[in-house]
Amino acid sequence: MQQRFSIFKTLLILGMGLIGSQCEDSTAQETATAWRTVNVSNTITRVAPWSGIVFWNDNDAVDTDAIQLEYSYVKYNDIVRDKGVYDWTMVETLLDQAASRGHQQILRFYFIYPGEPTTVPDYIKQLSHYKEITAKSEGNPTGFVDWSAPEVQQFALDFYSEFAARYDQDPRLAYLQTGFGLWAEYHIYDGPWKMGQTFPTKQFQTTFLNHLAKQFRDTPWMISIDAADTDYTPFDDQPELLRLNFGVFDDSFLCKPHAKENAKNWAFFGRDRWERGPGGGEFSYYNKKDQKLALSASGPNGRTFQDMASEFHLTFIIGNDQSRYQPMPRIAEAGMAIGYRMTISDCQTNGNDWRIKVTNSGIAPMYHDAFVAIGDRRSATSLKGLLPGKSAVCEIAKGGSKPDISIQSDRLVNGQTIPFEAK
Template identity: 55%
Template sequence: MSLDLAADELRPQRLQSNIVNVQPMTGIVLWSTNEAASTAPIQLEFAYLKYNQVVQEKGKYNWQPVESLLDEIAGRKHQAILRWHDTYVGESTGAPAFIKALPNYREITEKSENKLTGFPDWSNQEWQAFVLEFYTRFAEKYDRDPRLAFVQAGFGLWAEYHIYDGPMKPGETFPDKDFQLAFSKHLTSQFRETPWMISVDAAGDHTPFAKETVLSELSFGLFDDSFNHRRHKKENEPNWRTLGRDRWKHAPTGGEFSFFKKKDQQEALAPQGPYGIAFAEQAAKFHVSFIIGDDQPRYRNAEVIRQAGMDCGYRFKINRFVASSTASELEIENTGIAPIYFNAFPAIDGVRSEKSLKGLLPGESRHFRIAKGGRAPILTIDCDRLVPGQKIEYIADLH
């Protein structure tokens, strides 16, 4: 007997299928402002946002800028990676007007990368309280929104957990360790569906995350915004180890191609990369689901970008498919380099399995029984976190 069905009732099903597109929530990422985003073989688009684009007055949230952005991206059959930030080189801070008007709130403006840059006042309790409240409200509205794939969060320049050039003053221009920990615990509690990520630069001694007991309580993934630079193994890889090299098993990892040298971008997808390591090899080493490569349409054709995108994330293969008149059984393997981080259900003629593919690790298989069969059952992989036009594909070579 097999799952209460007589073996002679189960008939092997012929199935031929291949993965020909980058899979949803994976791949090379372009900025939402890139004209190539409408035609490039991608599934994800990236955007920076400031808090004061949504809030100016205390307690008043205007989500229309976010709505417009998400609708625009979804209209291209893509999903968004959003990064909220308070400090950006050459710009004023992202603090709302009501915070800046407080008598005990004191921002400073100093040069970073030789540009006058605003730095928020992290000693101010109301500013801290606002940031926590903001993520509560944001998660309430968007945690289950299929237009949103991932959220990146942090502090310092570009929310990358550093002020490498400028006034790095913990508790003043950068939050102290107590607030950083409170912030991370807060996001862990608020985002129940959407994965959130922090920079690998959060491994430094200016943060609380080097403590293993702290890390085990937090659900964040990792992004590395200089993923392929020459000194990556020496300078970046130790940060990955500190924050947990196995973190990818339950939270996404990704990043961006480096801008340290021109060749970091120009040769990012060259056969041996800029420094002798092919992108597919580096991606597999860190189990990345995506990499921001906004300049890649300038340097590589669509097929190279497509293949690089398909080297990221999950990749499902159907190893067994049998069916009777009333039920089907499947064995599905993940032949990719990372799990899928949202629920995705094998379905026969629209009837879903009770089990999900979420969390299926590379090289592992999962068995499914679906209460639907028939003479010519049609297999799909259904996911409620897709926007119209997206589809999860699979490999099958069953005769």
């Protein structure tokens, strides 16, 4: 009997020890996985990629970190001369030049430019039934496309299929602008504006816009706000086109009649369009004052650039002449005030995993995917489309113990980083 009691006592002690050990392990595990707040401090000192003031590619001052974007017009017949033969050398040169400076390109292809022949490929111009018109525009002899020729229409569709297949995911390309008419701005304000002849029919425009929406999955594409003129465009007849996620550009931003004229065109496309597609454009050239005072303290026509940029949720603006009127720090300051602005408002870790809350403190969202990362481990949550004033909690598993925080994207070129602030 005494021997049995001794054995029972021994087993009881061992069991209690095992339970105690398990409790200690459980407590230690809970301590190891407890979430704690990590204080992070960071400031934004440079313009964010995909945003800001834009210089033309050939601006003498373009090699500067005061900008992140460059702009170029491109002729269709610089790419295609013979049917089905595409020579992308011009595009590659422009993209490589921008990338070598740590910038990205905005490209706009055009058919008509005042004072120049059309950029329709030679193989189409040589067709016997293709009849262009030459007429004055801005006082100069100008070629106008014969949109009655089915070959021109097919070329326009095929061109963007080929372009998208090659460049839709190219980090050197930020945005694509396109359209018809003078400068591809969706108008022929000075010259022969004839539907189905010098300007494509509404039916073809509908086909064209839907085609672009199918081809471009990653690169945002944009059309002019002047496409709001429904006498020449299909949006009244085909209102479903307004559901396409294109952005818009305004090439006379800050002009004196902006509130009466341009603003109505922005409103036509929806004052919330910026939530889906980028808003951009160019400072007005209506008079010298528009350019000279674009970034001045009071603005050229009674409203400051920052005030109007906030109202229209601009991501970028072409300001090629600003290098003549403003020092680079002012150009950078204006660029940092538009587009997105990412703020880390909370950061927590359990020693290995991370939860990081990011708030967009800017005036527009990102239009490319970007991800919060710890070291080389990214969150699965993209910041693309995060609206101003909204937040996202980004979780990163097995990021380690150090707060090596960055915002990463596959749409950056060498030398680019996405800035963020943390307080």
